[in-house]
Amino acid sequence: MQRALVRPTIPIPGGFAKVTPLDQYMVRVIFPMICIFQVDWKSHRPTILRNLQVGLAHTIDEIGFLAANVVPECEDRDTIQLEYEENSGVWFYEKDVPEVEFDALAARDFPFAEMTVSRFVPEPRGHSNRTPVLTVQATFITGGVVVAFNGHHAVMDAQALGTFCQTWAKHVDAESKGLLALCSQRLSPDTLDGGSLFGGRTRRALSDFPPYRPASKNRYESTQQEVLQSAVSGYHDRLQQLVPLSHWRISPAALDRLKNFAAPPSKDLPTMTENALISALLWKHTTLARQKAGIHVDSSALLSTVNVRRRVDPQLPDEYIGNAVVLSRADAASTELHSTDEVSLYALAHKIVTSVNWWTADRIWELTGTIDNSPSVANRVLPRVGHDLLITSPSRIADAQGQSEWGSELGPIKAVRFAFPAFMDGYVAILPSMHGGQEVVMWVAPAVSELLAKDENWLQWMQRVA
Template sequence: MAATIKSSYVLKPAEATWQGCQTLSEWDQIGCITHVGIIYFYRPDQHCVTPTDAIANTLKDSLRRALVPFYPLAGRLRWIEGGRLELDCNGMGVQFIEAESDLKLDDLGDFSPSPESHSLLPTVDYNLPIHELPLLFVQLTRFKCGGFSLALEISHAVTDGQSACHFIGEWAKLARGEPVGVMPFLDGQAFLARHLPAPTQVFDHIEFNQPPNLLGQSDDLQESKMKTTLTMLRLTKEQVDKLKQMANEGTNFNNSDTKRPYTRYETLAGHIWRCASRSRNHKDEQPTALMVCVDFRCRIKPQLPEGYFGNAVFYMPATSLAGDLLSKPLGYASSRIREAVEKVTMDYVLSAHERLKNEPDLTRFQDLHYAKESERGPFNGNPNIGVLSWLRLPIYGLDFGWGKEIYMGPGPHDFDGDSMILPGADGDGSVVVALSLQVAHIDVFKKHFYEDII
């Protein structure tokens, strides 16, 4: 055990906030509706900061003040009919935990997720009714060396990555004594109802279909029981550039069918997809899907307001046969991913929104695999994979008044096929891939991941 809990508080907004029930958008209620973890490590300069107790007090005081403009995070979710959720803005508060560790920061090596690091993040008990669960858990863990970690578990039913980073960044500003820079836009559902036109075209939304199973299996129960492991794979800028060159090799970008070279995400996601299929030893005729997460804030007109607080992401599958992925160049996988991303037009988003509004029950669209090991996400698990991009999120440089973090990373996750791409912390063009895969496949995956680019 890396950490021992010493105290736990419920922190409420510093001032009275609006009370009432807020309707969530359809985008808030599909996909992952549980909590997502993130952790920061700090090694403060002892000559420049106040004692540890003052650090905790600064965090708690500024968090209470941040919950005034971001008051939905102090509320609670509750179920209503049709497998839908609404947000009760009741000001019940968030959970703040203080813990201590006998370890030093140096004992954690490169900070890659490990069994020991699980205790550094708050535990969310999904056996409790959803209306009793805080939407935000915060854990401050002090280490023997004087350093500390700050970990959050934040509800994905209320925030996507962009909104979560917005909140965390404004909280840090308040802790430094600065005013809020961009106020959150909280009237999301009303905005959508007022401004989104009816779709002019109805699409066959393949993203709402069941993902492929392994050939010869009618369900994924057997695969869901396989032991998984999480690994962090690092690529230098030179390795990323080499992969991009491989993806774009032989492509004529003056051709009207090809608008531009493949991006970092399209290249890296394609590489991960191919390596996963190869390491899983897929047959040529095996269908496989890669889940792409597309932010549609700027894809609809009018664009969502600055500071839009909520989910504005669309999950779209790129599909292929494993044989095509592996027999064709990397550019083929990248082209399948680009095709999926480019489907997410304004009309496509509006059509999907209308479809979800008219669904009698949203339960089958809700991904609860983060809470229950027996359930998996719609694009996770053999033969499928999810590749989430944090490349454009402002995830680094979080300064609460004692300097920037020495490391930031996602919370531990152990679901077969989950992966995310993060930019290197130094801004040097390097990337980190956090990948969860079955133990039986991970060594072969690493071999294929690096073999052509070392």
Template sequence: MKPNHPPLQQISNCFITPENLPPQSKQPFYLGPSDLTVLSVHYNQKGLLFHKPPQAFNNGDHFMVSLLHRLKTSLSTTLFHFYPLSGRLATTTNGVYVDCVNSPGAKFIHVVLDITVSDILSPLHVPSLVQSFFDLNKAVNYDGHTMPLLSIQVTELLDGVFIACSFNHCIGDGTSFWNFFNMWSEIFQAPVSDGRGIISISRPPILERWFPDGYGPTINLPFTDPDQFISRFEAPELRKRIFHFSAESVADLKAKANVECDTKQISSFQSLSALVWRAITRARCIPQDQSTSFSVSANYRGRLKPALPDDYLGNMITSVKADAKAGELVERGLGWGAWKLHESVMNKTNEKIRESLEEWIQCPHTYQLSSASNPYNVKMGSSPRFNMYETEFGMGKAVGVRSGYGNTFDGKVISYPGYEGGGSVDLEICLLPQNMANLESDMEFMNAISPPRHLDC
């Protein structure tokens, strides 16, 4: 079957390396427990959509030539600070680490596609062609032994530019991903002639490795062959749609959940998550006595004692999970579900996190996407707290954030800040086609959403 959109035309690709490397880059950058657990999942894929500025239409090809040059040179400088992203994974008897010496660098691709920004933002469901904006689709993090740990694809549209980042999840979680993207933008905008050289940044990554007390810097995996811990998950046909929740709508959900539970402790995000959990459970027509769960990846840097700064480069995430019978979740109201989520969050203490990490070290395993793809589970990823819309590359504020193929499955929800900020939230929900149709007919859920304001401009 032929695609119903124009083909992408690749114009160029190359590898980007730092012009300078710090001395410590010659040493192995070892992966910690939470880094190793994601060897079998996909790369983290997020991208930003921009309108071309007016000058792009007045100077022929000059705008794109200049933009690409500045993106490459500023990326080279950024990789000085984030040098593990220019390496490759390596495995020895001492464990898995990043080798920054024997590597061609990060990949940079320029492609052209004859569609408009509106072709991406206007359809009700996220067009499948968005997946083609990302390199390394379906690659798992273990593939970083032979593939780039970072690949940037710049897709030039008729009236816009999409900058997509495929980021090996073993190197960092969403907090690390967006710190890299933000610092790249900061260097791009720095007042220098070509973006090269060593430029100080406001939030340099902390590269010193952290391990639980008494462990590290090496952790041996008890496997003799990758087939023992690496699997290749492929999602079925899914519908993906962005649902926008204004700050007012989120505040109303929070107020309702707290009133129902006679408390003030339930957060905005817990209230919104409960709405989603209940609505997807109804949309799936799950039997009342069937157990369901809602899980969210939570940053535990600040939960450790002593705490780690948010600029620590790595995976410092833990799964916060709540369980309930489908019938009870649906019948007992928004507040009941939100309180279940609140209790799960409060249970993730320093002691619980350290205990979980030690258990993993004693019996290592890797997270498998097939286990997440469960018809009774909902999984929330990313965060509306990440600084996405202030990431600019000389084209003004992005008009949209989108994800690639990586780590999507039935019941996956990806959260973004809303375009207008102020506590608004966008949720990219991935469901089987019939389940999506059912969700779009769910009155409680649809009454809570708001029109995205930037599309009205």
């Protein structure tokens, strides 16, 4: 393996920079995103590497904090800040794994489980007292190139990582053509301005917000803490034992059936969103599988990530590069989750939509002020969890695949995958599928995953991906 430090073309002065409250309380994990290209690279490998590295340098010119490190700020409150060193840059790794064949991956639809961290993801893979915001690795496989980049979740959510990917692609494409990206194509300064996310002084406590309501200690809490600490430390092998990944797809036809099955029970009620219906389906069947696995569940919470870019005042641009995520919370008793009533799925979806819509600009402003005044902030976005679910839907990851050009040498992205260190048992990502419909990636206890794979009611909606 070789590496090179890619520096911006415009040097960045050394120093420190503050991060927003929504950055401060985010779970401090490294988020590896993986882009897979089909290319016979033997004749133009040097050109591919040059395009990627020059394109990355110009990307850092636009998004300077990519070259920073995440370091401690206040030890007592466990806050963080960004540090820029003299001659800072992004480490770019180059690796060969010829035993992996693009055609073999494509034949199995690029299964998430095959995109292993040890092969494709650069170090570091866990948070420490000095962790780079970004590292990159280009892995040359037989018939293709796998480009992985580690974004630190403490300063970038999945939407922001998608924006970075599109920006990098723009500059790689320009370099491939022997050009520079036009000034009109550059990101607006607003995309780096998180001023809307700084709240004022507030007397509200974190426990005043629905996701953080006081909860009694549960027996599964210690296991959930082990999952969280393994994710923060980047212990992917341990996570594979605790919460192995399972990959599912719900086809367009199955989605249509689901929408008809969970249609409003009367004309005066609203139609539920596609994501809410899928989330309700996941909530219901995962809870049932947990019960079958011998886990007693009296009640369960469904936590949803809420993109607040368009909910704050003033609004943030969709391309805002930072964390702009809060959690909503819907609760249901086991009787509701086990119900076979025709309207039960609609009712669960309605709870989810209501919980998301609770977040107004004023409440987000109060939350950020509360975080700013909290005695400890590290990983506080995640409440005390038991046998619950957390569902995220990072749509810009799909945009990165469908709307970016990477130059004639690399061609279009054939698949986007990620090696996310899930930080709880019950973490789920819903992603648009390149085949239509949606892909569902779940991290749950092994016994629960096995029971889902045998559940005929679940399998009438979901197809397992190899």
